[in-house]
Amino acid sequence: MSVPVYSRHIFIFPFQWDYIAHSSGKGDSPYRERTSLEAFDRVFSEVSPLRRTYFEIGTSAEHYSEYVYFHPFVRPALFATKENESVYCYELAEPGGSYNIKVRGDAEPYQLVLEKVSVQVFDTGVGVMSFFLRNEKHPNQEDILRINDFGRRIYPQFMAQDDPLAAKNVFLADSISGQLGELNFHDDFKQYTEPIDHRGVFLPPDHIRQIFGYKPTDRVGDSYCRFVFRDCDERKEKIRISPVMDDRMYFLSFYNNASLVKKLEASEKTNKTTVDSINCYESGEMKDFWSKYLFGDGKDIGLANADLQLSETKRCTYNRWVGYGTLMGMTRDSSVYLTTADFIEIHFMTMYYRMAVLCLVQRASILRFRGEITYLTCQIRKNRRQVSQNIKELYEDYIRFINEIHFREVSSQIQGIEMYQLFQRNMGITDDVQALEDELTKLFDYLDVEEQGELNKTAAFYLPISIIIGALGVNFFAKEGFLGYLWGQSVSADSWTLGDVLTIIIIVLCLLTPIIARYLTTKK
Structure with missing residues (x-):
């Protein structure tokens, strides 16, 4: 006899990641270098208990149904197939998993089955970590509400002066513990009772840290950990993880x-x-x-x-x-x-989950691009030439995002169209994309003005020389010209020896002077 499933819950942690390729930190690396999927795969595969997986249909009816549900041009953004180089997927799925949510004041924790943990990363420099939970013990309405509220919190939303963990009285779990395969986690958020550096207020709970390769005894800031969460811990060949949302993970919930x-x-x-x-x-x-x-x-x-x-x-x-x-x-x-429809439960785990992840990735990518724009704007006067190239590359990546991740429609099914529109409207994605377009356009306009100013300076430098040469004419160097008159018959008009030498000297000086001036300006 099968055990009844009262509810299902999927908690999703969206994050931003940066691969640090240089010892000087991520700030000196261009956007594309920091969002290299090959670099992420190399580091993540070395330390994480999750393993890379590929989407295949095979004989699976569920896989077939969710694949054909979406438009062909949308599928590369959703399904990590072997030939897809834009999204990588990692999973850990074993029987016997558990996810326990202890609420302050309750005698017993909420005991859920942890079916699977999944990580998807995208070449826009964002990713999502998903915890798939099954509830077989708690049927009441209040139980479902508390599981959603307490189970998705990953750090205190606020502190009281006399109790740093006062949020536990409202919506922060007293502890979250569980296990799945190699994972064996427990976190009571005690790390927030210690002094906190303002450059690293995000101290992820144990179940998130272990996905990124931390052992139960490891702490945030340990030098040998390959994934870091604070500015002060950034080192060469590490990956910086930053949260996209607040103290809450995004959640999906199915209630029977x-x-x-x-x-x-x-x-x-x-x-x-x-x-x-x-x-x-x-x-x-x-x-x-x-x-x-x-x-x-x-x-x-x-x-x-x-x-x-x-x-x-x-x-x-x-x-x-x-x-x-x-x-x-x-x-x-x-x-x-x-x-109570069984087929909705299947759709919840497949098509509806995919749709929610896609919208989350769109939202996270928009925030990622905005962060890059802010950083490049601050750097544009320090190293204009390099920043100019980085801005052009960022705009190219934005165009790819618009064409490969952000879609107006994802399915030909009327229900899929309506649900996707509801996601887009309530997440504010359409307005955010338009605002991002405006920000990039303004940045490009500013860059054009700066580059035009540089061209005007160069033109102003060459203008006097051009006027002089134009006024004197090329005959200035000939036998009948002014120099021929000064030097008399000692200059052979046919040989143009002196004219050639002077012309070459002037050209070399004209070419070298702006280069030397730019070098001295940059050195300062």
Whole structure:
């Protein structure tokens, strides 16, 4: 007899990574060098318990269904096939895994099955780490809400003066522990009770550190660790990991609750005969649960305005199949599904997960490009020539991002079109892409002005010489010219010996003077 699955949860940690190729740090390396997938693969494969995997269909019906669900031009951004050099995937999946969430004040932890850990990295310099969890012990609505809220927190959102870990009273887990294969992790966030350097406030929990090759006894800052999380730990041939979101991982949640599903079905039948009806998840006892579930609130709703709660619920809810007892929702930080349909559970693990990851990668890549623009803008006056080349390369990579990762549509299925649009709108991706385009355009315009200024300086330097030579004419060096008159018959007009020498000297001086001036300016 199979064990019932009350819910499934996928916690996703999006991150930015930089390969440090030089001893001077990542700042002296161009964007493409820092985002080399070959370099990431070399370092990650040496230290991580995860192994690189390749997507293949073979005889798998699930793989076939999720592959053909997406447009052909979208698949290279989603599936790490052997021939795909834009995305690498690593996995660890073994039976017997566990993920335990201990909440302060509770006698027992929430015990979940950790099915798999996955890491996907992209050539835009971002990646996602996913924890796939199965809940077989906790059916209650409050349990599901608390699992989503406490299970995804990776550091304290705030501190109290008398209690650095006061966030444990609200939404930070007292501890997160578990195991899967070689992984055996436990973290109670005690590292935040010690003095913290402002250059490295992100101290990742044990279950994230171990994915990047840390042992249970290793600490952030140990010199032999290949992945680092702070500025002061950056060294040659290490990889710097930086979080993209805040103290919360993105989460997907599938909840199998027959009682709530029946309420949805009954409410929809009633609404068919009622004018200006309100759905049951927008009022009554189900209203607060759906709002909490949708926005990842555990104990309390994250607002105190009934009108705002209703409008936000409407904005983020996808109710195409509410009459069949299936309700979905997508926000900036979550993607949730309430149903008893088995096929939705399969789609949750495949197509819906892929869609959420794609939108997360788009969002993370946009933030990555903005960070690069800010850095290059600060550096442009220090080393204009190198920065100019880096800006051009960054713009080329941005064009690749627009064509290979950011899409207006990912599927020909009407439900896929609508869900993707909801993801895009609620994550603000379309507006962010337009804003990024404007920032890059302004940076390029500034670069054009600077380069035009350099050309004008060069032209101004050569202008007096050009005027003099033009006024005197080439005959200035001939026998009948001015120099011929000065030197008399001792200069052979036919040989042009003196004219040749003087012309060459002038040309060499004209060419060398700007080079020497630029060298002296750069040296200063």
